[in-house]
Amino acid sequence: xxxxxxxxxxxxxxxxxxxxxxxxxxxxxxxxxxxxxxxxxxxxxxxxxxxxxxxxxxxxxxxxxxxxxxxxxxxxxxxxxxxxxxxxxxxxxxxxxxxxxxxxxxxxxxxxxxxxxxxxxxxxxxxxxxxxxxxxxxxxxxxxxxxxxxxxxxxxxxxxxxxxxxxxxxxxxxxxxxxxxxxxxxxxxxxxxxxxxxxxxxxxxxxxxxxxxxxxxxxxxxxxxxxxxxxxxxxxxxxxxxxxxxxxxxxxxxxxxxxxxxxxxxxxxxxxxxxxxxxxxxxxxxxxxxxxxxxxxxxxxxxxxxxxxxxxxxxxxxxxxxxxxxxxxxxxxxxxxxxxxxxxxxxxxxxxxxxxxxxxxxxxxxxxxxxxxxxxxxxxxxxxxxxxxxxxxxxxxxxxxxxxxxxxxxxxxx
Amino acid sequence: xxxxxxxxxxxxxxxxxxxxxxxxxxxxxxxxxxxxxxxxxxxxxxxxxxxxxxxxxxxxxxxxxxxxxxxxxxxxxxxxxxxxxxxxxxxxxxxxxxxxxxxxxxxxx
Numbered sequence: 314x315x316x317x318x319x320x321x322x323x324x325x326x327x328x329x330x331x332x333x334x335x336x337x338x339x340x341x342x343x344x345x346x347x348x349x350x351x352x353x354x355x356x357x358x359x360x361x362x363x364x365x366x367x368x369x370x371x372x373x374x375x376x377x378x379x380x381x382x383x384x385x386x387x388x389x390x391x392x393x394x395x396x397x398x399x400x401x402x403x404x405x406x407x408x409x410x411x412x413x414x415x416x417x418x419x420x421x422x423x424x425x426x427x428x429x430x431x432x433x434x435x436x437x438x439x440x441x442x443x444x445x446x447x448x449x450x451x452x453x454x455x456x457x458x459x460x461x462x463x464x465x466x467x468x469x470x471x472x473x474x475x476x477x478x479x480x481x482x483x484x485x486x487x488x489x490x491x492x493x494x495x496x497x498x499x500x501x502x503x504x505x506x507x508x509x510x511x512x513x514x515x516x517x518x519x520x521x522x523x524x525x526x527x528x529x530x531x532x533x534x535x536x537x538x539x540x541x542x543x544x545x546x547x548x549x550x551x552x553x554x555x556x557x558x559x560x561x562x563x564x565x566x567x568x569x570x571x572x573x574x575x576x577x578x579x580x581x582x583x584x585x586x587x588x589x590x591x592x593x594x595x596x597x598x599x600x601x602x603x604x605x606x607x608x609x610x611x612x613x614x615x616x617x618x619x620x621x622x623x624x625x626x627x628x629x630x631x632x633x634x635x636x637x638x639x640x641x642x643x644x645x646x647x648x649x650x651x652x653x654x655x656x657x658x659x660x661x662x663x664x665x666x667x668x669x670x671x672x673x674x675x676x677x678x679x680x681x682x683x684x685x686x687x688x689x690x691x692x693x694x695x696x697x698x699x700x701x702x703x704x705x706x707x708x709x710x711x712x713x714x715x716x717x718x719x720x721x722x723x724x725x726x727x
Numbered sequence: 728x729x730x731x732x733x734x735x736x737x738x739x740x741x742x743x744x745x746x747x748x749x750x751x752x753x754x755x756x757x758x759x760x761x762x763x764x765x766x767x768x769x770x771x772x773x774x775x776x777x778x779x780x781x782x783x784x785x786x787x788x789x790x791x792x793x794x795x796x797x798x799x800x801x802x803x804x805x806x807x808x809x810x811x812x813x814x815x816x817x818x819x820x821x822x823x824x825x826x827x828x829x830x831x832x833x834x835x836x
Contacts, residue, residue, distance in 0.1 A: 554774035565770035567749070613747035616776045616800045621728065623743055656770045711770045712762055
């Protein structure tokens with residue numbers, strides 16, 4: 314791999330950029346690997362990367378039905394924060410946020426992490442109490458957040474109307490070290506680093522079946538032939554139930570569309586990320602100047618990557634009161650991703666009923682922020698059979714009733 | 728916009744007039760059941776990409792619960808039927824068979 318640096322840019326400028334090689338290779342599948350990861354999204358690639366980096370496992374393939382990072386990794390609103398209420402979540406998301414801080418240097422790939430600060434608006438008395446509680450919990454967990462009043466909110470985000478008649482802004486949970494990053498670059502950076510370690514990334518290779526023997530996984534059937542493996546990781550987000558069915562078990566998941574949209578590019582007007590959970594809308598401004606807007610999920614199961622129009626309408630209608638300037642913006646693009654939602658709105662990083670098979674799913678509406686931490690913990694789980702980061706997120710929590718109940722505590726929007 | 732016909736009031740209803748109630752024909756387990764059965768009833772879900780049977784409520788209409796057979800990949804609706812049944816009626820199964828030969832969903836086919 315050629316290192317990217319200012320010298321590389323200068324050198325290539327001298328020879329008309331003829332020397333840039335492929336960022337990652339496009340190999341033919343081998344007949345067997347030590348580890349196969351299904352799904353080359355952010356979480357799958359991060360898992361592969363940390364398996365290689367932390368545990369020296371590089372005889373590994375990442376199998377992807379479509380193209381790299383073409384699912385939810387390329388469809389989210391790129392918010393990174395770790396202000397969760399429960400200890401298990403805060404530990405996992407804070408690990409992830411801290412890994413994001415050095416990710417560009419670590420991968421030698423600019424993921425454009427921008428710690429611009431994330432605020433979650435309190436627009437009801439209930440939310441004020443909820444976020445004050447979260448701020449106290451965060452200070453015990455070592456996550457730096459604070460509860461700020463409306464005047465500070467206005468100071469940080471002047472385009473906001475804090476005296477709305479329906480939902481006035483009463484305060485906010487402020488995490489100054491949260492922010493956003495370039496979603497494609499996260500997938501591309503991990504893929505380049507994985508490829509450099511000798512791992513195979515097999516794009517446009519669909520898994521059709523999971524081969525098992527004596528209760529253990531022995532390989533996968535794909536559209537490019539059968540591939541044997543010793544360990545299998547399923548990291549397929551919205552399609553987790555479909556892949557789990559191939560392996561013969563059911564998951565506590567339902568897949569629903571989640572939508573987002575971006576406006577035409579405008580001049581810089583907002584340098585923080587704002588989430589308004591009461592009205593189900595969140596907004597930030599991308600480096601290109603587009604306002605990036607996300608909303609709530611659809612109410613029923615679907616695998617169509619578009620979603621219902623009225624949900625979008627509700628999101629925009631809600632944001633117009635808090636951000637009056639949005640009403641004059643033209644919207645450029647709109648899309649949906651399929652998110653897999655669990656009963657307690659927390660992810661699953663777990664062993665499965667099938668031996669040597671592990672699953673990472675259930676991130677629901679908030680997986681992007683967790684990519685590095687999830688990869689770190691899931692790699693440890695796959696290599697050692699256990700990980701302190703993922704201990705609370707096992708499938709068995711639904712059996713024993715030990716939920717990580719973020720849906721009530723932290724607001725449903727992620 | 729998903730449009731379902733409520734089998735009670737007989738009207739076509741937009742999804743904004745309905746509320747979704749999740750997977751249909753669940754067998755309910757309560758106190759005294761095994762942990763495995765109770766977990767399955769409460770949490771484990773059939774989450775297919777394709778044919779799905781669901782409960783819906785005519786929330787802003789007659790208020791009644793009913794069932795719908797629908798495709799989660801194309802949003803095609805195969806039909807709706809009343810709630811007082813433990814499995815899809817033959818007429819619905821026949822419609823699905825003409826459109827999706829060889830279908831199966833849980834124990835039904």
